[in-house]
Amino acid sequence: MRQTLEYTLCRTHQGTPLxxxxxxxxxxxxxxxxxxxxLAYALLDVATQAEQQEPSRKHYRSRKRVVQF
Structure with a gap:
């Protein structure tokens, strides 16, 4: 049975991935x-996506996403 991982990508006030x-x-x-x-592979992919986000003028720009694992 596949499970769903819901997550939101954003940045901290310092501009680091969150x-x-x-x-x-x-x-x-x-x-x-x-x-x-x-799940571990899905989490590694989420971490990579967070690091590859382009910083915006606003530090907090969330992006909700879902992955099946």
Whole structure:
């Protein structure tokens, strides 16, 4: 069964990447090792997207996204 990871990409006031995970992760969920590996790869991809965002004049410009893993 595929799971959904909802997240928001933005930047801090200092201009560094910031990611808000909008999905409940953990909290008693039971996952098999292959599901946890898929989650880890999805999180690595989210981190890469956050770092590749172009800084804007406003430090806080959020972008909501969803990925299935």
């Amino acid at each position: 990611i808000t995970l909008d999905s409940p992760l953990g909290n008693g969920q039971e996952n098999k090792p292959d599901t946890l590996r898929a």
